[in-house]
Amino acid sequence: MNSKLSAQQGPYFGDFGGRFVPEPLIAALDQLEQTYMEARGDSEFQSQLALLHKNYTGRPSIITEAKKFAAHFGDLRVFLKREDLNHTGSHKINNVMGQALLAKKMGKKRIIAETGAGQHGVASATAAAYFGLECVVYMGQVDTERQALNVARMKLLGAEVVPVTTGSKTLKDAINEALRDWVANVESTHYLLGTVAGPHPFPTMVRDFHSIIGNEAKQQMLEITGSLPDAVAACVGGGSNAIGIFHAFLDEADVALWGFEAAGDGVNTPRHAATLSKGTPGVLHGARSYMLQDDNGQTMESHSISAGLDYPGVGPEHSWLKDLGRANYMGITDAEAMDSMKLLSQLEGIIPAIETAHALAGVKYLSETLRPGSTVLINLSGRGDKDMETAAHYFGLLDKK
Amino acid sequence: MSSVTKVLAGNKESGRGSLVGYYPAGYPTLKDSVESLVSMAENGCDVLEVGVPYSDPVMDGLIIQEATEQARAAGFVLDDLFEVIRQVRARVETPILVMSYWNPVQKYGLEKFATGLVDSGAQGMITPDLVPDEAADWIETSERLDLDRVFLVAPSSSDARVSKNSDVSRGFVYSVSTMGITGERATLDALAKDLTGRVKAFSKTPTCVGVGISTAEQVREVNSYSDGAIVGTAFIAAYRNEGLTGLTKKCRELASGLG
Numbered sequence A: 001m002n003s004k005l006s007a008q009q010g011p012y013f014g015d016f017g018g019r020f021v022p023e024p025l026i027a028a029l030d031q032l033e034q035t036y037m038e039a040r041g042d043s044e045f046q047s048q049l050a051l052l053h054k055n056y057t058g059r060p061s062i063i064t065e066a067k068k069f070a071a072h073f074g075d076l077r078v079f080l081k082r083e084d085l086n087h088t089g090s091h092k093i094n095n096v097m098g099q100a101l102l103a104k105k106m107g108k109k110r111i112i113a114e115t116g117a118g119q120h121g122v123a124s125a126t127a128a129a130y131f132g133l134e135c136v137v138y139m140g141q142v143d144t145e146r147q148a149l150n151v152a153r154m155k156l157l158g159a160e161v162v163p164v165t166t167g168s169k170t171l172k173d174a175i176n177e178a179l180r181d182w183v184a185n186v187e188s189t190h191y192l193l194g195t196v197a198g199p200h201p202f203p204t205m206v207r208d209f210h211s212i213i214g215n216e217a218k219q220q221m222l223e224i225t226g227s228l229p230d231a232v233a234a235c236v237g238g239g240s241n242a243i244g245i246f247h248a249f250l251d252e253a254d255v256a257l258w259g260f261e262a263a264g265d266g267v268n269t270p271r272h273a274a275t276l277s278k279g280t281p282g283v284l285h286g287a288r289s290y291m292l293q294d295d296n297g298q299t300m301e302s303h304s305i306s307a308g309l310d311y312p313g314v315g316p317e318h319s320w321l322k323d324l325g326r327a328n329y330m331g332i333t334d335a336e337a338m339d340s341m342k343l344l345s346q347l348e349g350i351i352p353a354i355e356t357a358h359a360l361a362g363v364k365y366l367s368e369t370l371r372p373g374s375t376v377l378i379n380l381s382g383r384g385d386k387d388m389e390t391a392a393h394y395f396g397l398l399d400k401k
Numbered sequence B: 001m002s003s004v005t006k007v008l009a010g011n012k013e014s015g016r017g018s019l020v021g022y023y024p025a026g027y028p029t030l031k032d033s034v035e036s037l038v039s040m041a042e043n044g045c046d047v048l049e050v051g052v053p054y055s056d057p058v059m060d061g062l063i064i065q066e067a068t069e070q071a072r073a074a075g076f077v078l079d080d081l082f083e084v085i086r087q088v089r090a091r092v093e094t095p096i097l098v099m100s101y102w103n104p105v106q107k108y109g110l111e112k113f114a115t116g117l118v119d120s121g122a123q124g125m126i127t128p129d130l131v132p133d134e135a136a137d138w139i140e141t142s143e144r145l146d147l148d149r150v151f152l153v154a155p156s157s158s159d160a161r162v163s164k165n166s167d168v169s170r171g172f173v174y175s176v177s178t179m180g181i182t183g184e185r186a187t188l189d190a191l192a193k194d195l196t197g198r199v200k201a202f203s204k205t206p207t208c209v210g211v212g213i214s215t216a217e218q219v220r221e222v223n224s225y226s227d228g229a230i231v232g233t234a235f236i237a238a239y240r241n242e243g244l245t246g247l248t249k250k251c252r253e254l255a256s257g258l259g
């Protein structure tokens, strides 16, 4: 057995993962797993995907050193892995291009996706346009309102956007609706899940498609600084951008891994989305993992100013890394995130997504635990254009009409 | 032998066939749900399925979602489930199966939940999002406590899975009639007949067909090739429109499809 953490694959990550789905979906998951395992070892598939990333996604993404931002926190160096510069504006496209290729391989004509911030929906709509697939995106009604710009983008790209009005009307319920659609249309349809949650093989497959982030960044850091970073940090919603940058460093014991989740009003208030900090193990959306639930096993509603982190679950691999003590997870409040969004914008001329701003806010805490002179690598998972409505409102930037 | 299997087998033999009725605990209140379930038993349902309201019911259509949401909003907790069963059991002898998504069961504690089933007078549980592959603990517990465990088979299931899921089920195996979520369908899929044919070819476990059944004609049709018809949405819709009277009427109407 390979004892490397990075060699771990689903269905299980320790006690977490699995397939807790209705029987009708099992055949589709088996087909997806088989298609993916073939593609993984198929050099033609891999070079197809690499070429797409080079000529369409815009990879490799660059690394920018944020000197003034770092100086604000003390004696450390901060490097940003610029996933915001990818086509469509976030890391989400890495996974989407991979899964869209698989959908083609499986002969599926239609893709469906859930989206919170709209970034995964936009990336999916983009891939659907590029590959000539029909695309339906499920999005909680609350999120269609706070991320209206991304709804317009998806529609312009030719996708249908279905506002979800059940339950909490956010990401959790968008996933439920996508699963219901998938059960009914599984012959023709691939469910292009946008994070490292869900039933096997999604957590493993989505991680693999995003591991390009950390693989590139590791080489880039060696070239820029001559050594590995002391800490790698990312925001955690479902956990895809975090696992994407963590994966290449899992077996580098000297590299600290930090995931920053949404603490909303605060982890000690009822209004947060800090699943790993405050949750308990349970089953949600097809996998066993930490989740926010009450004593009766009812999923609790999460709260975050960031639509992309407003989710009461998290990918099973993160639950495993938390219990192993290999990665640390911590909550960042709405206010801390918004402060960091402004800080990076004004000190570096980079407007991050509010999701990403949670990782940036974490630098304050890292500066307190790391030795002076340490280097921190942050996954700048997305750009903030989509968040202008929320930011303008929060900071009072627009004249009253 | 499982009392559910006994009822299904007896009804099959007599040429009557069986009607399995789903209704969520706590809808619209605990007391009302007891009355509804008792009425269903008294008006033609041969097996009762008591649904557990849950926040993320991915197998369910809007009608069931809204009913269970209403029960949750009224304050339903898992202890109430066992109280509802206890009260129904005090009034009718009809076998009772609980239908629950897995998370409430695991959070409550499987042992405590299963003991609750036994103590309140239920015969077992249907698990819509727990496949046998993940169910080692439930299989062991249900075996030890002499409880039925009903897994699902679907038109998309491979022959190997149809065979395995059927064999490991106890009471009956749930044949999902169509690829889709719960809700009424005008016509029943030809897939249902094909699927029950596969169950019969591979296993001795009886099978009932559910999802989409809402007319007496469909109840008759399904019973011609399986061991029972499972109805949920149509009963809840009837209750929603005309209360207990509507529900009672619907039970009699659908039971008239039996021989």
Ligand SMILES: Cc1ncc(COP(=O)(O)O)c(C=O)c1O
Pocket: A090, A091, A116, A117, A118, A119, A120, A194, A195, A196, A235, A236, A237, A238, A239, A240, A241, A242, A307, A308, A309, A353, A355, A356, A381, A382, A383
């Ligand atoms: C820019 C950005 N970062 C992070 C996330 C959170 O997702 P994950 O935790 O899967 O990376 C999102 C989700 O919408 C996002 O748009």
